[in-house]
Amino acid sequence: MSQPSDVETRGMIEAFEQQLRLLCERPLDPGTWAAALALRDSWARFVTAAFGTIVRLQVCSWCSRSSSQAGPRCMFCWHRLRGGNYIETTADTGATR
Numbered sequence: 773m774s775q776p777s778d779v780e781t782r783g784m785i786e787a788f789e790q791q792l793r794l795l796c797e798r799p800l801d802p803g804t805w806a807a808a809l810a811l812r813d814s815w816a817r818f819v820t821a822a823f824g825t826i827v828r829l830q831v832c833s834w835c836s837r838s839s840s841q842a843g844p845r846c847m848f849c850w851h852r853l854r855g856g857n858y859i860e861t862t863a864d865t866g867a868t869r
Contacts, residue, residue, distance in 0.1 A: 785819060788815065789815070792808075792811065792812045792815060795808050796808050796809065796812060830853045832846035832848065832849060832853060833851070833853075833854060834846065834849055834851035835848055835849040835851065837849070
């Protein structure tokens with residue numbers, strides 16, 4: 773069996789994190805809620821230990837500068853950002869992936 777590519781690995785991580793978000797948004801009894809939060813926190817620690825802190829940035833289609841993924845507008849020209857034009861960097865080195 774071959775190793776998954778970086779793109780496949782990122783896709784699997786994002787899918788797992790989406791399922792964790794959906795689980796944590798559901799009404800759960802206190803014991804299950806605590807277990808879901810513990811699982812979410814353990815997963816975040818695992819991903820950080822395995823891959824380092826990854827910061828997703830969007831490249832503005834208007835001015836071609838990078839802005840935080842979380843923001844709806846470019847922090848340089850204030851043009852509305854469209855999803856999908858991402859680059860990923862590690863917080864420690866700034867190297868792109």
